[in-house]
Amino acid sequence: MxxxxxxxxxxxxxxxxxxxxxxxxxxxxxxxxxxxxxxxxxxxxxxxxxxxxxxxxxxxxxxxxxxxxxxxxxxxxxxxxxxxxxxxxxxxxxxxxxxxxxxxxxxxxxxxxxxxxxxxxxxxxAGEIIGCFGLTEPTAGSDPGTMATTAVLTGGEWVLNGAKRWIGLASIADVAVIWAKALSDDGTPQVRGFLVPTATPGFTATPIEPKLSMRASIQCDIELTDVRLPEDAILPHNPGLRGPFACLNEARYGIVWGALGAARDSLEAALAYSAERLQFGKPLAAYQLTQEKLANMALAVAQAQLVALRLGRLKDEGRLDRHMISAGKLNSCRVAIEVARQARTILGGNGITLDHSPLRHANNLESVRTYEGTDEVHTLVLGQHLTGIAAFR
CATH class of the missing domain: 1.10.540.10 (Acyl-CoA dehydrogenase/oxidase, N-terminal domain)
Incomplete structure (x- = not known):
């Protein structure tokens, strides 16, 4: 088997x-x-x-x-x-x-x-054009409504100024979706999306280095200095935060499943290692404490996979609510990071090398549990669902 x-x-x-x-x-x-x-x-x-x-x-x-x-x-x-x-x-x-x-x-x-x-x-x-998504700012992570990036329509052009942080792929992207506060028809600021070709003067993306996590991917700081765009660079539909939030929910749904891939791989690495590593004349897998770890990890991953599948079926039926996505993302990240850490203990000292995957997964998962909503934010989403009271502020 x-x-x-x-x-x-x-x-x-x-x-x-x-x-x-x-x-x-x-x-x-x-x-x-x-x-x-x-x-x-x-x-x-x-x-x-x-x-x-x-x-x-x-x-x-x-x-x-x-x-x-x-x-x-x-x-x-x-x-x-x-x-x-x-x-x-x-x-x-x-x-x-x-x-x-x-x-x-x-x-x-x-x-x-x-x-x-x-x-x-x-x-x-087709992978011929790379895109990035500029929402998070140095001082506006979990609260994107406080973003400081602005877009001003002047002389038939949009002029963007501001900064973004932790933007995946920005330094290799061909086009950036940048969210900024623009003046609405009644003169009040409103969050809108803009398509910014990254070759546009004033757009600068700088990779954030060094990192202890997500090292095989790219996250960047973006500086926007008098970036001039044609009037039709604005995304015309879904003004306000509902535009970016709908995208974030798609990404969060993917994390519900994705984090469990890291968890499963960590579990399988620990299981294989425990069967081969001999201590005191028998494999680690023959010891009760090791079997308890393996059983607990397998149970946690299996339960989380059932949750992910249930959410997938609901999404395909058009019945997936926001609080369900938060529950799934929070659960999968909690399970995955604990499984990766526990799997590393079975590997002992060898587990800190890149010959084995669990600690690499655990390091990466520190980022996964933070982006697209921290544990705290998703906990408060669930709290609001349960009580009807928003406790974000």
């Missing part, structure tokens, strides 16, 4: 349709061939492997959940399964898929004009 089958305590496999298993297996095979043999070196060197982007595009992973414009139009469950497999390879590489598809492409698909969709989405789906 395979390790994956052993750890599937509730036979989640039987709940998947043949086409869903095919999608998962295709992405898993890609990860085994294109990511696993290289990820330790990429992580050590803080190197994002842009050379695998065409293959990702060929699998339909970029904008996978979107319809038309060269996108695959796959179901929510298929998308989730794909994110789980990519993150079993590395969270940073799953983040690339999320930034490109769930954030940048979704922003254009949901909020853009037809001309904007035709201009950008086909190239982004």
């Amino acid at each position: 395979s390790t994956a089958a052993l750890t599937d305590l509730f036979d989640v496999e039987s709940e998947l349709a043949p086409h869903e298993r095919e999608t998962r297996d295709t992405v898993r095979a890609f990860v085994d061939v294109e990511i696993r043999p290289h990820i330790a070196r990429w992580f050590a060197d803080a190197y994002f492997p842009r050379e695998i982007v065409p293959a990702m595009a060929g699998l339909g992973l970029l904008g996978m959940h979107l319809e038309g414009y060269g996108c695959a139009g796959r179901s929510a469950v298929e998308y989730g399964l794909a994110m789980q497999e990519i993150e079993a390879g590395d969270s940073g590489l799953r983040t690339f898929v999320s930034v490109q598809g769930s954030l940048a492409m979704t922003a254009i698909a949901k909020n853009g004009s037809e001309e904007q969709r035709q201009r950008w989405l086909p190239g982004m789906a």
